[in-house]
Amino acid sequence: MDEKKLTNRSLAPVLSIAGSDSSGGAGIQADLKTMLANDCYGMSAITALTAQNTMGVTGIMDVTPEFLRKQIDAVFLDISPKAVKIGMVSDKALINTIAEALEDWHAENIVVDPVMVATSGSRLLKEDAISCLTEMLLPLATLITPNIPEAELLTGMTIQSKTDMEQAGRCLYDRFHSQVLIKGGHAIEDASDVLVGTEVIWFHGSRIDNPNTHGTGCTLSSAIACGLAKGYSVAQSISYAKSYLSGALSSGLDLGRGSGPIDHGWQIQENVRSL
Numbered sequence: 001m002d003e004k005k006l007t008n009r010s011l012a013p014v015l016s017i018a019g020s021d022s023s024g025g026a027g028i029q030a031d032l033k034t035m036l037a038n039d040c041y042g043m044s045a046i047t048a049l050t051a052q053n054t055m056g057v058t059g060i061m062d063v064t065p066e067f068l069r070k071q072i073d074a075v076f077l078d079i080s081p082k083a084v085k086i087g088m089v090s091d092k093a094l095i096n097t098i099a100e101a102l103e104d105w106h107a108e109n110i111v112v113d114p115v116m117v118a119t120s121g122s123r124l125l126k127e128d129a130i131s132c133l134t135e136m137l138l139p140l141a142t143l144i145t146p147n148i149p150e151a152e153l154l155t156g157m158t159i160q161s162k163t164d165m166e167q168a169g170r171c172l173y174d175r176f177h178s179q180v181l182i183k184g185g186h187a188i189e190d191a192s193d194v195l196v197g198t199e200v201i202w203f204h205g206s207r208i209d210n211p212n213t214h215g216t217g218c219t220l221s222s223a224i225a226c227g228l229a230k231g232y233s234v235a236q237s238i239s240y241a242k243s244y245l246s247g248a249l250s251s252g253l254d255l256g257r258g259s260g261p262i263d264h265g266w267q268i269q270e271n272v273r274s275l
């Protein structure tokens, strides 16, 4: 009997350039889980190892710029990503390396999550690397996704209302010419995010009563990258990413002693869960 050839399945490849979270809820681990759950082929170029759990970060070990470049080159040379998500990059030389590599490879659909501080409060970006992030990386992005404290730091504004969120988005869009999604996870009344580009679009979200929000930002930016890799617009990708994230928060996973991880596999069917 002839053997059947099983080589016609295609998945949109997506690359995450980010740090590793040993507790699995944020960083590279969250990104790869999100990509799998969103039917994309996830790949990684690791910027740093973190020793981390739901209570905090106890250590960070950056990779060398040379080794980061090797990882990015190895990926692009073989399975060219349709979208790239950039998360934690704590150091100037690493930011420069990423910017050079993405330009050399003509990377498309770049989503930059300007990670500065973990949900647990630990610092993930060195003070002297902020200007490098703004000069080298943010202008290359298709979309940047700061949360409210990151948007405050990048603009120098205080953000207390929806009008302030729109104004901060406008300020960053005018400066970097990348579309800007200001995330409202740190707002009080709801969890609505605003996209500022050539137009302003609100993505309304009601606040889900779950204290376990470790890695929500990583998950959202990766899910957006998946939408872009599949050919959806920025606005469609955000809307689709937000509903995936809401499902992962609503699932009510409860792990760890601090603000725990969300359930990336919430769509896994009952028949698999009961095995």
Ligand SMILES: Nc1ncnc2c1ncn2[C@@H]1O[C@H](COP(=O)(O)OP(=O)(O)OP(=O)(O)O)[C@@H](O)[C@H]1O
Pocket (backbone or CB within 6 Å): 026, 117, 118, 119, 146, 147, 148, 183, 184, 185, 186, 191, 192, 193, 205, 206, 207, 208, 209, 210, 213, 214, 215, 216, 217, 218, 219, 220, 242, 245, 246, 249
């Ligand atoms: N309790 C919640 N209920 C519903 N949506 C939420 C909640 N908390 C955060 N979100 C949503 O999660 C996404 C990430 O927002 P957030 O502001 O928490 O990012 P972040 O601070 O970068 O995340 P991280 O915790 O990974 O650092 C946004 O779409 C936000 O609206």
Ligand SMILES: Cc1ncc(CO)c(N)n1
Pocket (backbone or CB within 6 Å): 018, 019, 020, 021, 026, 027, 028, 050, 052, 087, 088, 115, 117, 118, 119, 124, 214, 215, 216, 217, 218
């Ligand atoms: C590695 C890593 N990246 C990003 C975040 C932000 O949630 C985190 N806590 N850890």
